[in-house]
Amino acid sequence: MRNNASTRVGTVIGAILILIWCLLPVAWIISLSFKSQTAITNGSPGFFPADGDGAGWQNYQDVLANDQFRRAIFNSIGISLIATLLSVIIATLAAYAIARLDFPGKKLVLTMALAIAMFPVVSLVGPLFDMWRTIGLYDTWPGLIIPYMSFTLPLAIWTLSAFFREIPWELEQAAQVDGATSWQAFRKVIVPLAAPGVFTAAILTFFFAWNDFVFGISLTSTERARPIPAALSFFVGADPFNRPASLLAAGAVVSTIPIIIIVLIFQRKIVAGLTSGAVKG
Amino acid sequence: MASIEMKNIVKKYGDGFPAVNNVSIDVADGEFVILVGPSGCGKSTLLRMIVGLEDITSGEMVIGEKKVNDLAPRDRNLAMVFQNYALYPHLTVYENIAFPLRLAGTDGKELDEKVRSASKTLELDEHLDRKPGNLSGGQRQRVAMGRAIVRDADAFLFDEPLSNLDAKLRGQMRSEISRLQKKLGITTVYVTHDQTEAMTLGDRVAVLKRGFLQQLASPRELYTNPGNLFVAGFIGSPPMNFLPATVKGNSVKLPFGTVEIPEDKAKKASRKKKDLLIAGIRPEHFEDASVVDPSKKGSTFRAQVDVVEWLGNEAYAYIPFEAPPEVQKQLEQLERDLDGESLRTQLVVSLDGASMVKEGDDAEIWVDTSKMHLFDPETGENLTIDLDNAGEIPNHDEAGVVEAQEAV
Known part of the structure; x- marks a missing residue:
């Protein structure tokens, strides 16, 4: 018992250390956001605002009242959601084809996808800047959505094709015998079962799009399309x-x-073991 | 309801390997036909070609007067139960059963009625709201069947539906399937590797080996009149005994002595003019001579009993023997075809439970020679077959020739 208790204490201490390590910067940002501008200029080292240094919700009100900021939030949400949606849809279809069909060049598609993922983002910013300016995509939503999509697709395809491969093929055949077209079998049987994979891919894509700074700052010039980080x-x-x-x-x-x-x-949608019970395991 | 006609069906895979070879089977409306054979005999492939999950390389598949070679599975109106059930894990039992109806566009009340009547037939009422993941193997099996019977399909196709269940449940489900099929009177094709299922369920049984149809006949015909060594060895448990035999006139020389056979059998056997044949005798056609009614016809011989397994109602006695190399080779090949391992050549004899024969005894064994079959050791063909009661045996003579060529 004693051993058990000490193990638990150790686990808790470890968890706390990791939490402090990860969340201290976040906590500090939150602390800063509640201090007044003068307090920061004067130097205010405490975690909690000193007397008279506190700004209350004033900073938040100011930020939210700021047109530029509101517009950036709107841009970010819009661009990230659209990029995520498109990327997940395309990746789902592509991954399904890769997992199920035998077509020439299947290996090539997968390798190409990996190769794209390995490209350093920064190396593409210059060419993209020129291209977008010529085509007219510079400083527009699609101008950001397209690169976000192409950079998240490889990961999404690889994640999803792994998920599809785990779904027993018999399920789809059963659906076809039951009277489903290929598309119905895909939509009613395969996609619901691949949902954890779809949502995993969606989260990863959304993260990438939301956190991106390089594209955001280089491919936009006004608040028309500028996302939050920029x-x-x-x-x-x-x-x-x-x-x-x-x-x-x-x-x-x-x-x-x-x-x-x-x-x-x-x-919440990422639940493991969704396929249990489909076939005799 | 519909009949299923397979005409010279051939399936060749991409690498040219023929999985199904020129198989023709007619399944009458309402008939229960079993496709049976050891693994790799093409039975599942054949079933999947009926349902449309495999392309047909050549030949014709006709379901209810309609050629379906190029139809998609959903246009064939067949219901299939898969070996591993293939239930939709994200749907409840109710929705699993309702799935084909929803696809067909059946609406509210009618759908509910049909699903409930199917679930009642299969005693699934209390599980309707559960997910397949929480069900036992037997319940999953029933859900899979519910999904099949809820539609008005033209035929049922079963792909080894019981192979994942334990022995007791398998027996119960077997009778359940049989009852259901009789009740619904629907054309059924059932694939299995288990000869007990084949014998008990089928109106007719098609025995396949390496893509070739060996014999298509009723269980009784298969048992009493096997077309060749393979069918003889496959049907029956414990399997038929194969012994080297030399026929001279009406007497047959077996490793244990010489026995007399009926004249018509002797005549049939001599038509190939071969010295060495293989005699096939089922275990139950032997008996301990001391318990046999002396008025029964037959011959007796003496042999040293190696092992006795007493089961109460009967006993199995094992008697080892030596076989000449030609026969030995053929028997080893047969064992390989049957997915078995060639062990020692021994005679399995089924004795009456009252028999007092013990291990090591030098027992006098009676044999009912009128039930003996004689096979050509090269082609495996049954020479003493009663063709009128043997169902269909495709190219009875040629089959042997093809095999002989294969062996080269």
Whole structure:
């Protein structure tokens, strides 16, 4: 028993250490976001705002009242969701084909997908900038959606094809014998069973799109399409020589909220063992 | 309801390997036909060609007067039960059974009635709201059958439906399937590797070996008049005994002595003019001579009993013997075809439970020679077959020739 108890204490201490390591910066950002601008300029080392340094919800109100910021949030949510949706749909279809069909060049598709994933993002920014300017995609939503999609597709395809491969083929055949067209069998049997994979791919894609900075800052010039990470870096208060750190902190906190919500929603769908009971195991 | 006609069906895979070779089987409307054979004999492939999950390389598949070679599975209106059930794990039992109806566009009330009547037939009422993952093997099996019977399908196809169940449940489900089929009177094709299932369920049984149809006949005909060595060895448990035999006139020389056979059998056997034949005698056609009514016809011989397995109602006695190399080779090949391992050549004799024969005894064994079959050791063909009561044996003579060529 004693041994058991000490193991548990050890686990808890370990967990706390890891949590501190991971969450301290987040906690500090939150702390900063509640301090007033003057307190930060004057130097306010405490975690909790000192007397008279606290700003209450003022920073948040200011950030949310800021048109530029609101627009960036809107851009980010829109671009990330569309990119995620498209990427997941295309990846689902592609992965299904790869898992189920035998077609020439199947290996090539998979290798190409990996090769794309290995490309450093930065190396593509220059060419993309030129191309987008010529085509007219520069500083538009599609101008960001397309690169986000292409960079998340490989991972999504690989994840999903692994999921599809685990679904017994008999299920689909059973559905076809039961009177389903290939498309009905796919939609009513295969996709529901691959849901955990679909949502895993969706989360990963959304993360990538939401957190991206390089494309966001290089392929946009105005608030028409500028996403949050880029917008935050352009966020300048009244005094250009004095960056509004507490406002930025509040903005950063606000911009993490959607991603937390999305993860909580999607995570619920990622249930293991969904296929149990389909066939004799 | 419909009949299923297979005309010279051939299935060749991409590498040119013929999985099914020129098989023709007619399944009459309402008939229960079993496809049986050891693994790799093409029985499942044949079934999957009926349902449309495999392409047909050549030949014609006719279901209810309609050629279906190029129809998709969903256009053939057949119901299939898969070996591993293939239930939809994300749907409840109710929805699993309702799935084919929903696809067909059946609506609310009618759908509910049909699903409930199917679940009642299969005693699944209390499980309707559960997911397949929480069901036992037998319940899953019943759900899979429910999904098949809920539709008005033209025929049922079963692909080894009982092979995943334990022995007791298998027996119960076997009678359940038989009852259901009789009740619904629906054309059924059933694939199995288990000869007990084949014998008990089928109106007619098609025995397949390496893609070739060996014999298509009723269970009784298969048992009493096997067309060749393979069918003889496959049907029956314990299997038929095969002994080297030399026929001279009406007497047959077996390793244990010489016995007399009826004249008509002797005549049939001599038509190939071969010295050495293989005699096939089922275990139950032997008996301990001391318990046999002396008025019964037959011959007796003496042999040393090696092992006795007493089961109460009967006893199996094992008597080893030596076989000449030609016969030995053929018997080894037969064992390989039957998925078995060639062990020692021994005679299995089924004795009456009252028999007092013990291990090591030098017993006097009686044999009913009128039930003896004589096979050509090269082609495996049954020379003493009663062709009128043997169902269909495709190219009875040629079959042997083909095999002989294969062996080269």
